[in-house]
Amino acid sequence: MPHVAEISTATSRAAAANSRGTARSRAARIGTERVIRGSLLACALLSIVTTFTILVILLVQSASFFAMPQVSAWEFFTGTTWAPLLGEEKHFGIWPLIAGTLLVTSIAAAFALPVGLLVAVYLSEYAPSRVRAILKPILEVLAGIPTVVYGFFALAVITPFLHEHVSESFGTFNALGAGLAVGIMILPIVASLSEDSLRAVPRSLRDAAFAMGGTRFDVSTKVVVPAALSGIVASWLLAITRAIGETMIVALAAGGLASMTFNPAHEVQTMTAYMVQIFTGDAPAYGIEYKSSFAVATILFVITLALTVVGNLFLRAFREEYE
């Protein structure tokens, strides 16, 4: 057996492999093959079962939420008050949670999308290979840091900084601190995926533009970036999807007050943060607050799924092909 590693050509390896094959008769070999093929197919089908089960769970639980007498679907989809825990009268209007999610995601996107693209352009078009060799691993480190660490960073560093140097109105929990932390989290996604698509642009295009007397700026912004646009937009959409679904940062740093506000200094609650509040809190299982989190999860699932689908379509529909 160990001698196989020393044999270098593919042919002799294959011959060795064949002689090692346990099944001697043709029929037995075909039988083994069928069993293995079947189990591999079962592995592949698990992913479809997963999607299906998620859908069924979310739909069934949401249906039982909407079937409750205190809940109206109309209020859920149009209401602007989300007060499931406080007070005598419970209100389930999803918009404050969507507004909170949107605010945090917009801040993150406003920071990470342009900065990520600039970093990508620098890495792919300007940076000498030595600098690249240092910067790429740094981006990988940033991408590998667990999100709870960014949440702690927002709480312990970003928010105190905002409070001291920007405005006194920033409290312990605020949308800007959380949004910036989410932005730092998605920055490496944008940078490394955009860089991949920039580098995939054929060299001949750059050479042609340089030959016409274009500066590096001209070549990057007018030739390379437009050519890689489908990949860049796909990386943006992926980053936005991650920002919307991000949980631990917003649960730590954005607060727990669902409000219709677009003031970045205010405390907001996102869809994911509400789910955390319910699943860690004392909300009785199978109660109305508990079930409401499944309805929120359904909305979250639909939004992220739509973005992922659009991203994949974009990648396919607008891919520029050369030669």
Next chain:
Amino acid sequence: MHSLGARAQSTTRTRTPGEIVAAATPTSQVGRRIVDRTFLGVCIAFTALAVLLLVILLVSIWQDGHARLSWQFLSAFASRKTEEAGVRAPLWGSIWVCVICAVAALPIGVGTAIYLEEFSKRSRFRSFIQLNIANLAGVPSIVYGILGLTAFARAFGTANSEDPITFGQPESFFYLQLPFGHGVLAGGLTLMLVVLPIVIVSSQEALRTVPGSLRTAALALGATQWQTTWNITLPASIPMIMTGGILAMSRAIGEAAPILVLGVPLFIRSTPTNLMSDFTVLPLQIYNWSMRQQSGFHELAAAGIIVLLAVLLTLNAFAVIIRHRLQRANG
């Protein structure tokens, strides 16, 4: 004018050399030099900002937490007294959960990748599975938590969670119960669902790097598809598969949201002894400490983060070593 025209057409599928030339038409030589240099400056500034942010992040956490690091911090359980608290339970919880996740996710993920790359024809069914995996990769991890809670922790409500069906003694290593409740098995399987798309996609990429001529040679000698895969394709791609797998495990170790949804107890003073044991994981313990306003917990959270990052670093070092070893073994 020219550049405007080029931009308007940039969404078309192919670009003729003429357009590219038009896009780069000069305005003023000196002006363009200045724009170029300024743009480079902006790029460098923002890249430096990204690096600076990482440095600030690491330094601030080290400053807050390094004083709490000690052998006692690793070996003590959580405590209400901050000076006695440690990460023993979450550290062991993370290790258990990660091992379960690896044992479940690697075979299933690699199996799926092999099916898609080696065994299926380019059919509608195949692209449906592929699309499905791409979509699963975008599902927020907290949604997987809901799936884990319903499917693993509660078995879809088919059995009573308060009064589970048990097999064996609760103290024994082989103790099992149905539904799983919020034990390490439920946690590990939930994380398996989270990382499965990553494992599948990276394994597919690894399999694609194996040249087709190797497969053809094996098949021509009469090897079956599986013999070819097992003896030729898999050994050639195993370093890349392992690298992707370890990356996925790092992701699993850092995940807190799905575990949080499972409803694990917040205060744990024991390490897991079997698959049904209560547990907590490092990111969740860090979350709990960060949420506390009282003095002392902040430092505990920072020290917990240092331990978590050290675990991730070790795991990645393993990835590098394994890749190196296997690449050499493969010649």
